[in-house]
Amino acid sequence: MMEFPFALLVGLFFAAAVYLMLSKFLVRVLLGVVLLGNGVNLLIFTNGRILREVPPIIPDGHDVPTMLTANPLPQALILTAIVISFSFFAFLLVLVYRAYQDLGTDNGNEMRAAEPENDPLPPTGY
Amino acid sequence: MAASTADLSAAFLMTPVATADWLVVLPPAWCILAGAVLLMLRKSLHLQAWLAVPALAILVVLDGLLLSHVLANGPVTMVMGRWLPPFGIAFTADLTGVLFALAGAVVALAGAVYAIADIDGSGRRYGFYPFLLLLMAGVSGAFLTGDIFNLYVWFEVLLIASFGLITLGSEPRQIDGAIKYAFLNLIATTLFLATTGYLYGIFGTLNMADIALKAAAGRDSLPLMTLATLYLLAFGMKAAAFPVNFWLPASYHTPRIVVAALFAGLLTKVGIYALLRTLIMLFPVEREELSFVIALAGAATMIVGALGALGQSDVRRVLGYVVISGIGIMLAGLSLGSPGGVGGAIFYALHSMVVMTALYMAAGLMGRLAGSFDLNRLGGLYGRSALFSGLSLVLFFAASGLPPFSGFWPKVMVAKAALDIGAWWLVAAVFLTGFLVTIALGRVFALAYWRPAPEALPATAIPASLLLPLAALTALTVVFGLFPDALLSTIQAAAQGLSDPSAYIGSVFPGGT
Amino acid sequence: MNTLIFRTVAPFLTALMVLFSLFVLLRGHNEPGGGFIGGLIAVSALAIFGIANGILAVRRALWFHPMAISAFGLFIACLAGLMSIFFAVPFMTGLWITPVILGVEIPLSSVMLFDTGVYLVVVGSITSIALALEAGDDA
Numbered sequence: 001m002m003e004f005p006f007a008l009l010v011g012l013f014f015a016a017a018v019y020l021m022l023s024k025f026l027v028r029v030l031l032g033v034v035l036l037g038n039g040v041n042l043l044i045f046t047n048g049r050i051l052r053e054v055p056p057i058i059p060d061g062h063d064v065p066t067m068l069t070a071n072p073l074p075q076a077l078i079l080t081a082i083v084i085s086f087s088f089f090a091f092l093l094v095l096v097y098r099a100y101q102d103l104g105t106d107n108g109n110e111m112r113a114a115e116p117e118n119d120p121l122p123p124t125g126y
Numbered sequence: 127m128a129a130s131t132a133d134l135s136a137a138f139l140m141t142p143v144a145t146a147d148w149l150v151v152l153p154p155a156w157c158i159l160a161g162a163v164l165l166m167l168r169k170s171l172h173l174q175a176w177l178a179v180p181a182l183a184i185l186v187v188l189d190g191l192l193l194s195h196v197l198a199n200g201p202v203t204m205v206m207g208r209w210l211p212p213f214g215i216a217f218t219a220d221l222t223g224v225l226f227a228l229a230g231a232v233v234a235l236a237g238a239v240y241a242i243a244d245i246d247g248s249g250r251r252y253g254f255y256p257f258l259l260l261l262m263a264g265v266s267g268a269f270l271t272g273d274i275f276n277l278y279v280w281f282e283v284l285l286i287a288s289f290g291l292i293t294l295g296s297e298p299r300q301i302d303g304a305i306k307y308a309f310l311n312l313i314a315t316t317l318f319l320a321t322t323g324y325l326y327g328i329f330g331t332l333n334m335a336d337i338a339l340k341a342a343a344g345r346d347s348l349p350l351m352t353l354a355t356l357y358l359l360a361f362g363m364k365a366a367a368f369p370v371n372f373w374l375p376a377s378y379h380t381p382r383i384v385v386a387a388l389f390a391g392l393l394t395k396v397g398i399y400a401l402l403r404t405l406i407m408l409f410p411v412e413r414e415e416l417s418f419v420i421a422l423a424g425a426a427t428m429i430v431g432a433l434g435a436l437g438q439s440d441v442r443r444v445l446g447y448v449v450i451s452g453i454g455i456m457l458a459g460l461s462l463g464s465p466g467g468v469g470g471a472i473f474y475a476l477h478s479m480v481v482m483t484a485l486y487m488a489a490g491l492m493g494r495l496a497g498s499f500d501l502n503r504l505g506g507l508y509g510r511s512a513l514f515s516g517l518s519l520v521l522f523f524a525a526s527g528l529p530p531f532s533g534f535w536p537k538v539m540v541a542k543a544a545l546d547i548g549a550w551w552l553v554a555a556v557f558l559t560g561f562l563v564t565i566a567l568g569r570v571f572a573l574a575y576w577r578p579a580p581e582a583l584p585a586t587a588i589p590a591s592l593l594l595p596l597a598a599l600t601a602l603t604v605v606f607g608l609f610p611d612a613l614l615s616t617i618q619a620a621a622q623g624l625s626d627p628s629a630y631i632g633s634v635f636p637g638g639t
Numbered sequence: 640m641n642t643l644i645f646r647t648v649a650p651f652l653t654a655l656m657v658l659f660s661l662f663v664l665l666r667g668h669n670e671p672g673g674g675f676i677g678g679l680i681a682v683s684a685l686a687i688f689g690i691a692n693g694i695l696a697v698r699r700a701l702w703f704h705p706m707a708i709s710a711f712g713l714f715i716a717c718l719a720g721l722m723s724i725f726f727a728v729p730f731m732t733g734l735w736i737t738p739v740i741l742g743v744e745i746p747l748s749s750v751m752l753f754d755t756g757v758y759l760v761v762v763g764s765i766t767s768i769a770l771a772l773e774a775g776d777d778a
């Protein structure tokens with residue numbers, strides 16, 4: 001029953017991620033997104049069942065594994081997800097840094113460059 | 127590997143593959159190849175457009191050939207690396223996927239032609255065309271893949287390409303829009319990934335045909351409702367459905383106009399496609415349970431979009447809300463689940479791809495002719511170019527769903543399907559939306575085109591490369607509005623194929639299971 | 640990081656790490672390793688070089704633009720998959736040849752070509768992001 005503590009841990013990751021993402025500061029939101037990605041990776045890992053088998057490596061001179069091996073697919077999925085979330089993290093880091101340089105703030109509430117606060121209404125008459 | 131002794135026929139495909147089956151993987155593979163070449167030639171600015179436009183024309187041809195192949199032979203499958211399904215990653219093209227892929231390729235080709243005059247040297251140096259081709263790789267891959275984890279990978283490919291496109295230019299307002307777009311879309315795809323993790327834990331497979339089989343077999347004992355609801359939330363967020371639509375009006379008016387046009391045409395429709403694929407094909411019974419929720423969300427999305435369009439003074443933001451109101455109609459069709467409703471949703475999605483792209487292109491021309499996107503300052507466009515005004519008026523009518531243009535038929539299909547089950551309130555919402563969007567766009571026409579120009583405009587000619595794609599897309603909406611019969615029957619067949627995926631499953635498992 | 644020791648050692652360390660990354664790339668077919676992890680090792684090597692000698696030195700040393708390297712990797716990885724169209728097997732099927740060069744049998748495969756493509760994609764894209772972040776500090 002190794003799944004139960006892992007499930008709790010996934011829940012903890014999600015809770016921390018949601019808490020961070022509710023912040024108005026972009027750096028914290030970014031960290032929340034990273035935590036969320038890691039929580040999801042752990043979730044996939046747990047969903048692939050946790051078994052005490054040997055790694056799925058075929059020994060020399062054989063074409064098929066000689067004994068029962070662990071499921072390699074969740075690890076392949078997680079590796080893909082890690083690569084993707086890593087590249088997104090790098091991109092968002094650059095983006096947040098640029099936003100801080102250009103807009104002078106990392107507070108989401110003060111970022112009104114695209115949606116100005118006193119946007120005029122459209123004309124009501126012809 | 128030649129010295130293999132084990133019997134591999136249990137895991138590997140031993141028969142040779144017909145060359146025609148390669149059409150399934152060629153659209154995304156071709157886009158990646160062409161995008162890579164363009165990225166290597168990033169410094170040759172004059173070459174970029176001359177390579178990208180033919181490359182996208184070839185993509186349209188490939189998708190067209192695939193469509194004729196699927197029309198003649200039914201769904202086509204190819205599994206990567208010779209593995210037998212469900213072990214390998216399968217690409218399966220059915221009618222729905224191919225129709226979306228073809229419409230997407232046409233829209234991208236129009237966008238590439240429009241970009242010749244719209245994207246300047248610095249935008250090209252930054253890599254507009256390579257990003258466009260990578261975006262198309264993601265879009266075509268998402269429409270043609272038959273593996274749900276692979277769908278996630280293509281979502282991420284198109285997302286990273288769209289990040290590159292939305293920050294093109296790096297003005298402060300673009301960075302502001304990009305931040306909101308990037309964070310909210312990334313959260314949505316992460317939610318999609320989490321759901322896929324659960325799905326893998328429940329079924330032990332990621333192949334969509336296999337999932338459909340196992341879901342049908344074990345419906346009573348598996349927690350499928352959880353999966354369906356989570357997918358609805360994740361893809362609803364990608365499709366900008368109410369109440370998770372806020373990233374769209376915050377970001378779609380900031381990038382270059384051709385980028386906004388491509389996003390409006392392509393991105394939200396990928397979300398709608400994924401909703402159709404998961405909720406109609408994989409979890410139809412769960413969709414039935416959720417149908418009231420989806421219908422409410424659809425009606426709210428329509429009305430919120432239409433009211434938002436009425437309240438904006440920037441033309442581009444008006445259009446952003448019109449995109450949202452269209453998503454509502456697709457959701458309404460999806461919630462009904464009957465062939466008419468699903469067919470209406472597919473038809474409206476195809477219509478919206480073409481018309482929303484064309485509308486953003488028209489907005490770009492408005493800005494170019496009048497020097498502003500603000501309804502308080504626009505005016506006198508009819509005097510500048512009667513042809514452009516005529517094209518715009520057709521597009522406004524098409525987006526509002528007035529006959530005889532292509533927006534009319536899907537609305538009729540959805541409304542009829544809703545009346546069949548007595549959901550009169552949904553019909554009322556569809557017609558109220560049509561009414562409100564007509565007012566919003568009619569006001570744009572009255573103010574920007576008919577009203578005399580408030581100030582003397584500098585004389586600017588419209589380059590043919592801007593007018594041509596706009597006219598071509600407008601012609602498409604007119605043709606499919608006047609002669610919808612062929613498209614309607616194809617779409618009916620596509621909707622049938624989603625509701626009853628036995629042909630799809632048969633193409634993945636030719637020998638039965 | 641302007642110490643004399645670091646600046647003297649950095650080029651050798653970089654060369655050693657790039658060599659090691661190629662070793663990891665090539666052993667990756669049957670043992671732990673491969674294009675992605677090899678590429679990351681190469682990027683760390685370039686990052687060390689960049690910290691010691693500046694971004695311009697890295698750009699000069701790479702000769703090609705990082706994005707062009709990444710694009711070339713994408714190109715050959717996709718090509719490796721498309722080669723199987725000539726053998727009537729599905730996309731991305733592994734194809735093997737074993738030419739004998741100087742009396743040694745060398746197994747070559749489209750899988751290795753694909754992995755080399757992945758290596759180049761990782762080197763190119765992560766290097767360009769790392770350089771962008773390092774350049775941001777100076778601005």
